[in-house]
Amino acid sequence: MSETNHEIDSNFxxxxxxxxxxxxxxxxxxxxxxxxxxxxxxxxxxxxxxFLSGFAAILAGAFSMAGGEYVSVSTQKDTEEAAVAxxxxxxDQDMELAKKSLYAAYIQNGECETSAQLxxxxxxxxxxxxxxxxxxxxxxxxxxxxxxxxxxxxxISFFLGSLPPMLSITIFPSEYRIPATVLIVGVALxxxxxxxxxxxxxxxxxxxxxxxxxxLLTMGVTFLLGQLFQHLILFEKSLxxxxxxxxxxxxx
Numbered sequence: 001m002s003e004t005n006h007e008i009d010s011n012f013x014x015x016x017x018x019x020x021x022x023x024x025x026x027x028x029x030x031x032x033x034x035x036x037x038x039x040x041x042x043x044x045x046x047x048x049x050x051f052l053s054g055f056a057a058i059l060a061g062a063f064s065m066a067g068g069e070y071v072s073v074s075t076q077k078d079t080e081e082a083a084v085a086x087x088x089x090x091x092d093q094d095m096e097l098a099k100k101s102l103y104a105a106y107i108q109n110g111e112c113e114t115s116a117q118l119x120x121x122x123x124x125x126x127x128x129x130x131x132x133x134x135x136x137x138x139x140x141x142x143x144x145x146x147x148x149x150x151x152x153x154x155x156i157s158f159f160l161g162s163l164p165p166m167l168s169i170t171i172f173p174s175e176y177r178i179p180a181t182v183l184i185v186g187v188a189l190x191x192x193x194x195x196x197x198x199x200x201x202x203x204x205x206x207x208x209x210x211x212x213x214x215x216l217l218t219m220g221v222t223f224l225l226g227q228l229f230q231h232l233i234l235f236e237k238s239l240x241x242x243x244x245x246x247x248x249x250x251x252x
Contacts, residue, residue: 023199025065025154027192027211029161032061034185035218037169038178042226043233045174054169058162066155073147080139087132098132099124105135164188182219189215 036057040050090098099120106116123131130141165188168181193211197204 022153022157023192023196025157026161027189027196028065029058029061029158030164030185030188030192031215031218032158033057033162034165034181034215035222037165038181038219039222039226041169041177041181042223043230047170047174050177051170054162054166058159058166061162062155062158065158066151069154070147070151073145073150077144077147080137080144083137083139084129084133084141087136088129091128091132095124098128102128102132102135105132109135161188161192178223182216185215185219186212 033054037050037054040053044050087098090101102123103116103120106119107113111119119131127141133139133141164184165181168184169177172180189211190208193208194204196202196211197207
C-alpha cells in the first residue's frame with residue numbers, strides 16, 4: 001500500500017514540475033507580451049516601435065523567467081542536499097537517535113505506533129538514509145531537480161508563449177491589430193488554462209475563465225495607458241502649434 005501511495009505522489013510531483021516550468025512559463029509569455037504590444041499599439045501605429053518594444057519585452061521576460069527558475073531551483077536543491085547531509089551525519093554519529101527520529105516522523109505523518117515501529121525497523125534494514133530524508137522532509141532521495149533544465153525550460157516556454165501576441169500584432173493591418181491580438185491571445189489563454197488544469201487534475205472551466213480574465217484585465221489596463229499617452233502627445237503637439245501661431249503672424 002505504501003509503495004502505491006509513493007508512486008502516486010511521485011507522479012503528482014512530476015506534473016507540478018511540468019506545470020511550473022512549462023505551461024505557466026508559456027502563460028506568462030502570452031500575458032506579458034500581449035500587455036506590452038497592445039499598450040504600445042494603442043499609443044502609436046508605428047510598426048517598428050511596436051516590434052522593438054515587443055522584442056525587448058520578450059528578451060527581458062525570457063531571461064528573467066530563466067534566471068528566476070535557476071535561482072529558485074538551485075536554492076531548493078541546496079536545501080535538499082543539506083537535509084541529506086544532516087541525516088547522513090545523524091546516522092553516522094548516533095544510529096539509535098536516527099531510529100527515534102524516523103519513528104517520530106512516521107507518527108507525525110499519521111502512522112500508528114505499531115506501524116511506525118515496523119516501518120522504522122524495515123527502513124533500517126534497507127536504506128535508512130532514504131527513509132529519513134523522505135519521511136522527515138518530504139523530498140525524493142537523490143532525485144534533485146536540475147536548475148539548468150528548469151531555467152532552459154522556462155526560457156523556451158516563455159518565448160513560445162510570446163509568439164501569439166507578437167506575431168498577431170505585427171502581421172495584421174493597423175486597424176485590425178488590437179482586436180485580432182485580443183482574440184488570438186484569448187484563445188491561447190483558454191488553451192493554457194485548460195492544459196494546466198488537465199495536468200494538475202483540477203476543474204478546467206474555472207482555470208480557463210480565471211486565465212482569460214487575468215489576460216483581458218492586463219490587456220485592458222495597458223490599452224488604456226497607451227490611449228492616455230497618445231492623447232497626451234496629441235495635446236502637447238496642439239499646444240506647440242498654438243504657441244507658434246503669433247510668431248508667424250508677426251513675422252517672428
